Amino acid sequence: MPEAVTMKNLSIKAHLWIAFAIIPIIPIVFLSSLLLLQSQEIPLQSVILSVVGTLVFTLLLGYFPAKRITSTIKILLEYIQAVISSEDEINPVSFPRFAPQEFHLMAGNFFIMAQKIKESRQELIKLNTELEQRVEERTMSLLRTNRELAILNQLITPTAPSPGGADIIGGCVRQFCELSGVNVKLYLTKPVFSLLGAYEDMMRGEDNETGGRIRQDNVHRYYVQPIRSGNTTFGHLVVSNSPLSEADCQFLQTLSHSAGIIIQKEMLSLTLQQNHAVLKAVLESMYDAITLIDKKREVVYANGRMAKLLNIPRDKMRGLSESHIFEAIAGRLADSDRQIFEQVRQGNGIFRFKINYGDTQRHIMLSAFPVTDDEHHIIGKGLVWRDITKEHEVDKLKSDLLSMVSHEFKTPITSIKGSVETLLRVDTDWDEAFKQEMLTGIHEDIGRIQELVNDWLDISRIDAKAISLDREPVRPSDVVEHAVRKLPKHFTSGVKIESTVAESLPLLYGDRVRLGQVLSNLFTNAIRYNVRSPHIKITANCDEHYVHISVADNGIGISDKHLTKVFDRFYCVDTSRERPSGGTGLGLAICKGIVDAHQGRISVASSEGTGSVFTVSIPKYRGSGGNYEKV
Template sequence: MKFHRRRLVWQLYPSYLVLIIVIFLIVGWYLSGELRSFHYQQTEGDLRARAQLVEEQLKGSFHISEQPWLLPTVKRLGEQSGTRITAILTDGRVLVDSDEDPQQMDNHGQRAEVIEALSGQQGTSIRFSNTLGESLMYVAVPVYDGDRIVGIIRTALPVSAIDATLKAIYWKLLLAGLVVAAFLAPVCWWLSRRLSRPLELMTDGAQQFSQGNLEIPLAVTGSEETRRLAVAMNLMAAKLADRIEQEVGQRSEIETVLGCMIEGIIAVDNDEQIIRLNRAAAEWFNVPLQSNSGRQIQEVIRQAELQRFIQQALSQQEPLESELVMYGAEKRYLHVQATPLTGNEGSRIGVLIVLHDLTRLRRLESVRRDFVANVSHELKTPITAIRGAVETLLDDESTNAANQRFLQIIFKQSERLNALVEDLLNLSRIEQGVEAGGWELSCELLLPILYSARAACESLLLQQQVTLDIVCPDQLKVRVNTPLLEQAIINLLTNAVKYSESGSQVQIEVSEQEDLVKICVEDCGCGISEEHLPRLFERFYRADLARSRSLGGTGLGLAIVKHVAHAHHGEITVTSEVGQGSCFTLLLPRIAKIKAV
């Protein structure tokens, strides 16, 4: 339903006029009633006085036998006073009447004023007279003879004269009302405009404010209330202008910062609609910088891995990070971080995605790996030649003792150099396999792999006189690449045995958790200081440099273990205490999780 909306002045002005007219009508109705009542009371009192005067003149003659004398007397009194006078007996018969023949008149015993007068009271009534054909006011008073009522004197006057007088007064009141309304109409219009004009000015000013014109203040006019309202709106406009200026400045600063960032920024809401996209992200994904707000991320950036990452970030409350590979005009490696976006009330409204371009770093790493692999491969030939030549000289019986000692040093160092080259080649091979899409994994029993690693370390165990205890469920299967995992276990066992005292024990314990398989290699050796633990899996890092070299280590064994763990989508951890031994834990995902990856 539509309601007709009118301006305030056209609501106030008719209201004022209607109010004045209603008040005037009420006052006129009240005054007319009072005038009518006053005239009727005056007429009633006049008729009562006349009836009492007639009663005094007719007292003692109120009998049917006196009718001949009473008739001319009553007619004379009626003509002199201009009043109809009627004498009525107690039985209701009309004794005489100043205007009509009593013989032709009805019995008046049931008339209201007569009944009231017979009871000893003054009777008054206004009704239409069938005899005279007009409305009259009747006043009847009892006539006493001692204590006995012997008759009634009734006087009457037409009320038409009263009505005519009142009608004239009504017309005068109506005319006065019209004059007053005509006089007050401009006053009402002026009052209405006085009240509505300041509001109209404020409405125009508010519309200017809504259009951004906050510099033009409102006129402070009208009543005290409208003045306070205008002052309040001007103050609001000034504060709003300052706030808008601050917001525009902050927005400009944010836009400048986002535009100058080399990291890509993408903000999406809970419905995966883009809130903000900075210049770097737009250039990376080759999308326009403008006209992206409110569009679905799938429409703008067609990268399945990024879309899955955003969906995963929206499904959880904690920050999330990962590394993604984007395919387009060129292959791009990105490190992405997702942080929840919260509103004013603390509720999440979306996520903020920060993208770091790792393409150049990955390319440098690829160049480094290729360089290391190529150099290592090229070194194998001269190392093999040196070893062959040294072995030949060592087998020659004509070589003296001094030369034998130097040849043994050359042979030992060539063996160490060969082991170092082999480890570098293994590292490069593992990294290249991961970069190429991952190693081929198959579901295998874990216990045979552990026994195979033990067999490879059997000679070292015998040499160091260290016992090895394996605790593993017989039927436990894991999805692994068998040569890689075996190599990792061999490296961990080799370190554990080398750093254990003679006669001690090394233990391999395998346990199952909800989504992980834990392979713990624990020894009772010298242990590692806490400050070395964070860097223990770095290439060529040695906690005890002198002892490590004396034991023939290359410094790459634990780095290889870390890369093997990453190739299986797992990780490697270590706990150690000096003098108490160390525990290396290889964490591998269960079969279900491996398949999901």
């Protein structure tokens, strides 16, 4: 009921209904009384009393039914209020015997209806409670799912600058532990990144349906989810003594799969970076100039040597056209080589040409080759510019050397042959003085041949790093005196040799014979390459680690362009076959090899026309009483 209806209001309304039912009777009674008065001449007083009595009787007649109805309605209302306000079970209502039967039917139907309404209300309350619980569970599930997606999203799209893969995975595991209340530990293998914990060797178990592994020893129960990508295992997610739901197992499986992908991705990225760094370092360290050109005939890579060759800043090389490179070099080509770049544009191969560098020329070998991808599709062209000037010079020197050695051997052999043929003549009786002169010449020629052979053997040992040294403490003055005495007397005729090497200098640690050979070669060169009376000055000094022996001469000197090459093998300043000095170009190379074997140094200072100064630096010894230590 929308409003509360009191019993007083209901009683008034019942009496009003009775009054409204009796009021229409009053006019009828009044009209009937008038008719009686007119017809029978009944006294007025009797008529009024009759009317009043009729009214009183009518009122009394209506009061008792009204009271009966009012009492029944009161009982019904009290019952209705009890049904509405009470949560307990309500029994059916009991009416008085005089209550109308309709009210009994009404109360019975109302009781049935109230029971159904109460049952429906209880069902609605129960349903509402279940819905609220389901909504709450669903909300919690969605929130957890969102958190799990946020955790996995960190693996899929790490923020920049990105930390290491192990740090990302460790952070995701910690967030999952906070979200689920499960204690998960992360173990990564050493080759992957850094080991975050000591790996426990647990007993074997069987794989469960989620792809993880449950292991159990005598005390603990473990859930192990391997972190894999393909057939490679990078680590494990381990849960011990914690109950896991199916959702937790599925999430750990997804997390381990994503972690395997990110670890493999990072390892591949690191490998690519390392390979790229190694490749770049190799290309930048190469002596050759390298250029890569794409299909558009534009430069996509050029190393530092190429930028230096073109004299173009490194950062401006990328994007230059192939024609620009060739045009920059074509201006320095010899006229006979100008057409060579047209051949390079049309095909691949090896091309040789010369480039002018000021007053000098450099010999260049250009290798042009196609660049292909993994499917062998041509994606561009590679150009390797190699400076072969040194090789060209070596080839020329070797060619000159062969001619020179042939000449050097031919002269003493021809002399020996002539002398022997003269002495073998039977038709002439030679005196002893002439025979002695001829045999002396033969001996000197054989010594010259032996010297050439020894030079070849020494340079071979030096190349093979097999030169042997009998090292001992030795005085510098003794080495100098021994080398001077070893010079042939006929060779030193007219030569002035002046030595100021003090005997008080520290001892050397070296091979006396080999060091004498070095000085003998220097003396021989000072005499041989001299157009006036040779004058050789020998001086020596020392510093904290070395004894320095200098050999100065007044010979022809060495020009600046030859100074850096005089110690090279087969190199001769004067390559003329008719020069009176002779020589194979191996003497100074042998000197340098012997000095290097002593862990020493040899250097030269010279100016053309005034002479040269060669300085040999050999490690010294310190000590007393015959006990020496190498510095």
